[in-house]
Amino acid sequence: MKSTKSNKPSGENPRNNPPATIASLLATPPELADDTTGKCAIVLTTRIRLARNLAGHRFPGRAAGAQRAAILETCREALAATAPLKRAAQASIDELSELDRQILVERHLISRELSDAKNGAGVVISPDQTLSIMINEEDHLRIQALRAGFQLKNTWAAIDALDTALEDHLDYAFSPTLGYLTACPTNLGTGLRASAMMHLPALVISGQMEKVVRAVNQLGLAVRGLFGEGSDASGSIFQISNQTTLGESEDTIIKRLGSVLHTIIEHELNARARLVENDAPRLHDKIGRAYGILQHSHLLTSGEAMNLLSLVRLGADLGCFPETSRSLVDRLFIETQPGHIQHHATKPDLDPAQRDAFRATLLRTEFAAFPPPDFSGNTDAKTQNDGQES
Amino acid sequence: MASSLKCSLCSKPATVHLTQIVNSKVHKLDLCEECAKAKGVTDPAGFSLSGLLLKASLNTEDAGASPRCEQCGFALNDFRKTGRLGCPHCYETFNALVAPLLDNMHKGTTHTGKVPQKALARKSLYDRLTTLELDLSEAIKTERYEDAARYRDEINQVKQTFGGKPAE
Numbered sequence: 001m002k003s004t005k006s007n008k009p010s011g012e013n014p015r016n017n018p019p020a021t022i023a024s025l026l027a028t029p030p031e032l033a034d035d036t037t038g039k040c041a042i043v044l045t046t047r048i049r050l051a052r053n054l055a056g057h058r059f060p061g062r063a064a065g066a067q068r069a070a071i072l073e074t075c076r077e078a079l080a081a082t083a084p085l086k087r088a089a090q091a092s093i094d095e096l097s098e099l100d101r102q103i104l105v106e107r108h109l110i111s112r113e114l115s116d117a118k119n120g121a122g123v124v125i126s127p128d129q130t131l132s133i134m135i136n137e138e139d140h141l142r143i144q145a146l147r148a149g150f151q152l153k154n155t156w157a158a159i160d161a162l163d164t165a166l167e168d169h170l171d172y173a174f175s176p177t178l179g180y181l182t183a184c185p186t187n188l189g190t191g192l193r194a195s196a197m198m199h200l201p202a203l204v205i206s207g208q209m210e211k212v213v214r215a216v217n218q219l220g221l222a223v224r225g226l227f228g229e230g231s232d233a234s235g236s237i238f239q240i241s242n243q244t245t246l247g248e249s250e251d252t253i254i255k256r257l258g259s260v261l262h263t264i265i266e267h268e269l270n271a272r273a274r275l276v277e278n279d280a281p282r283l284h285d286k287i288g289r290a291y292g293i294l295q296h297s298h299l300l301t302s303g304e305a306m307n308l309l310s311l312v313r314l315g316a317d318l319g320c321f322p323e324t325s326r327s328l329v330d331r332l333f334i335e336t337q338p339g340h341i342q343h344h345a346t347k348p349d350l351d352p353a354q355r356d357a358f359r360a361t362l363l364r365t366e367f368a369a370f371p372p373p374d375f376s377g378n379t380d381a382k383t384q385n386d387g388q389e390s
Numbered sequence: 391m392a393s394s395l396k397c398s399l400c401s402k403p404a405t406v407h408l409t410q411i412v413n414s415k416v417h418k419l420d421l422c423e424e425c426a427k428a429k430g431v432t433d434p435a436g437f438s439l440s441g442l443l444l445k446a447s448l449n450t451e452d453a454g455a456s457p458r459c460e461q462c463g464f465a466l467n468d469f470r471k472t473g474r475l476g477c478p479h480c481y482e483t484f485n486a487l488v489a490p491l492l493d494n495m496h497k498g499t500t501h502t503g504k505v506p507q508k509a510l511a512r513k514s515l516y517d518r519l520t521t522l523e524l525d526l527s528e529a530i531k532t533e534r535y536e537d538a539a540r541y542r543d544e545i546n547q548v549k550q551t552f553g554g555k556p557a558e
Contacts, residue, residue: 055478055513058462062476138474160504167508173478174510178492179501181478185488186495190503220497247498 020089020127022096026103026343028129041317042265043150044197044237044330047108048159048254051182051191052141052166053173059183060120060136068120068136075135078169079124084131084162093121102339108146113137131162138183139191141166148330152194152258156250179246189246194257197226198264201236201314202271205286212264219260220244226306235306235333240264276318284375287315294367299353300360305336320373332366397422459483519548
């Protein structure tokens with residue numbers, strides 16, 4: 001695959017390198033934009049998190065400053081002793097600037113809740129950004145594994161191994177009947193939330209998304225926007241995750257989510273096929289305009305940029321753009337977020353209008369050499385590479 | 391029985407009768423018109439009966455008794471306010487309140503997933519050690535020296551399994 005900026009820094013030998021720092025992670029492109037995304041067009045990322053607490057200690061929301069500090073230290077030591085986190089970057093939240101925290105939120109490495117937390121909150125992130133552990137968020141530990149593409153099985157294997165390794169060092173709060181004990185009863189049992197970030201433009205364009213959301217909700221799964229609860233669905237990106245955690249094994253929860261995801265993928269592919277068949281001019285118009293605006297605009301809000309990028313991504317899935325352009329789009333989904341734009345800009349404290357100008361400049365540059373859309377009738381086959389979990 | 395049903399929230403005559411199926415369990419609720427509007431029942435998309443039931447059951451709990459968690463001092467009112475508990479022990483203290491909520495909240499009420507085997511094995515060894523040490527001091531106090539010797543041997547055995555870690 002052609003090398004783009006989204007590739008990991010080359011020539012690094014992990015064994016000889018010093019531990020990563022938050023600053024070095026921020027300078028690296030987000031893991032989300034890994035090339036493997038190209039393998040599955042509809043699922044951008046798979047994420048699993050486990051909520052864990054230490055036995056005999058108050059939950060973070062109820063703990064005093066000194067207790068939280070002690071928990072942070074205990075957890076950090078335990079995490080540093082596990083193989084995948086030997087060279088991990090770690091920081092206390094109060095050491096990080098507001099901008100750093102925002103970038104971590106935009107990369108889904110920490111939550112907004114942790115970003116707003118005060119003393120005793122911390123984060124540990126593996127150098128490849130596929131594992132991130134929040135300390136003293138709602139629970140003592142929120143362990144998260146993130147993979148590009150549709151990879152529920154691999155993601156579960158990675159997080160299960162880390163969780164088991166942590167048992168050597170930590171006594172988890174656990175009850176044989178209620179499972180892992182969590183601050184909020186809604187996370188009891190497995191403490192597991194598995195989610196997939198899905199790109200569903202055809203379901204949105206054809207007005208079917210509301211129906212899908214309702215059906216998915218009835219199956220006990222939640223649908224949210226890109227940045228979780230309350231966020232809008234700009235870019236036609238939706239997060240789909242399990243809501244219940246007690247009464248089923250991890251395996252069952254993940255399998256059930258997986259089968260629903262497959263069904264949604266199928267519906268999206270059908271909706272795309274119908275659009276191509278019945279409404280090709282409107283579809284091509286949308287994709288063509290998106291391309292034109294990305295190449296020539298001078299002011300773009302992050303919401304608009306997301307929607308345009310989403311259409312280019314759909315175009316790539318339909319064969320109008322080269323297959324490789326998808327990973328560029330996935331990287332730009334993240335890098336056009338406000339925090340990332342501010343980070344790229346050399347001038348401090350851009351106001352929103354300046355950010356919009358900077359964002360448009362960034363996109364004009366990225367799309368300057370981008371090939372124009374090719375609508376010459378091959379817009380049906382390429383969508384069939386989906387639905388297979390890798 | 392009275393001919394008209396009363397509102398589950400304010401006990402005025404109920405005119406709205408709801409049935410919702412959550413996780414294959416049927417929930418029924420009778421509401422007066424005002425409460426139905428206030429709770430957004432008329433908007434089918436944004437309404438969750440189980441959420442409403444959860445709040446209703448929290449509010450009808452006897453506030454006078456208000457037990458506190460012996461380990462963290464957490465009280466029922468704190469749970470009402472935050473929806474979160476104070477510490478792992480709270481699940482024992484407030485079991486009577488939490489257990490019925492789980493039925494609406496989850497697929498089941500009993501954990502069937504992963505178990506932290508290593509941590510549990512360590513805990514049971516540790517508990518065994520604590521018991522043995524109590525037995526030992528009791529045996530010495532009552533001058534049952536044969537028992538004491540047996541306890542001491544067992545303690546050493548357990549400590550060895552620990553890898554000599556807890557020296558005390």
